[in-house]
Amino acid sequence: MKNNLLVWQLLTLVAVAIPSVYLACVWAELPAQVPSHLDTNGQVNGYTSRQNLWLFTLALPLGTALLLTWLPYFDPKRQLDAGNVNFQKLRLAVVGLLSGIACCSVYIGLHPNAASATGIAVLVGGFFVFLGNYLTTVQPNYFVGIRTPWTLESPRVWARTHRAGGILFCLAGLLMVGLALVLPAAWTSRMMLVLILGTALFSYAYSYAAFRQEERLRGTA
Template identity: 35%
Template structure:
């Protein structure tokens, strides 16, 4: 999976969300429109209709532009081409998640009966996908576990990312299990604990890998 795939997907998603907004606008009454929902799917945040319909396409356009230009702003020593698969999967995952979020927002305003379950499963699926590609990441300044120790020693980078892959996939499985089995009230803590816990493990591991390599 290379950048052209993620760029094409991103542009298509911008077009799709914009088209959905334009198609739905005449069918949605003027007034507040739900744009933020709790974990049970109930609206708890609102925007004016036209703002709500355009905020996601504009957000996707801004994210696409940022992700498109960031690789060209890297130092020459950190070429992202060596980690294109990780970058592309992260890019596509985030854009797909936001695109489905827009579908949920518009569908809710139109009175469609849509389950929030795919949105709750999204973080876990994204962690599993990125974790699967993480061991393939090569040293760069945009994606991966970028600590002072991984960026200063390629051996530490590779050891840390070989660990980061299974750790992220385990965190994703915990998130999926929580989304499928637990009441929504507990999911915030499951997501935060799994996400921050996995990050803490690999950051601390990178430090100890660096210490161990210096002692050998």
Template identity: 35%
Template structure:
């Protein structure tokens, strides 16, 4: 996965979009802008507008650079085996972070986060997309459900990620639908519950799967 400027140009363009947008609206921004909202979309912290530059760096730039670095520091070079799937995942997450950065800049400029459900909906869409990726992710130290049991056993890794793919996809759909039909607080509470469940269930499953495999090996 050597760096190719021609290949990376579209992604670099995606990373730069929030900066271009911020440049365009910079003079329209007051010196103090809202930089944080509560679950009801009410402003609970103001900051200098220069903080929005940091938002653009911490979201798309950080994620993009991180995905460039990971293959270089992967001790067993397993990331390289993902090939185009890794590039697709990099594109999805970089695009998500760029869109999120632009939403924050837009909300800061208009001093309102009209409906926090829009951000939760966006995260729900991300969960469904990641759910489709999970079953194709090969064992590695950086991406996926990295528990001691998945990293120890290839079968546990595969089975855990098959399950994770299904529940992340379903969980994402539930979040999207809840954002469309429920009130802000109800959809946020459901978002928290779903996020906790899709995080914990694969971890517990990986342990149980590993334990069962070990018990079967001992009984043979």
């Protein structure tokens, strides 16, 4: 088990390092001002100093990796297990997503006219597919998962919501990747927003509906 954990921890360190290595390799090619923000059509509408890219390539993935390392120790009921392989995979997936977005930021600095929204949508879609599979295995806790007042109140509602939510996250992720590859770049950001908000709203509403159903069943028992 310790060897398995070590593998995932090493992979996480690699994911943390990749954006900074990429930035160091292309540093001399970057202009002094690089794109920092995109509008809803995927067009650049804000710039920043290239020195600030280090915040994206190093501080963000490293800080996230450290946060997820310490997070289980703040769980008062110790239901989030840092020694669990699935949790290590989640940490790698989150850090990998942020590192991928950081690499996209560097790439946009080199190629301001690139269809950056497409790459980001593929990254987010892939993360949603992983997250959907992970949600079906996560146990009740205060930090990770679909945490609503109703899932935290009932283990049965937690299980039902995460089973349905996991399927939806997978489908939304696959749809996001597929649409990102065929839609015009100008539509990609809007498509991502609709799928992300729709998935979140459905999961929230489903947890409430499941809780009310549980209450009715208890009332008739």
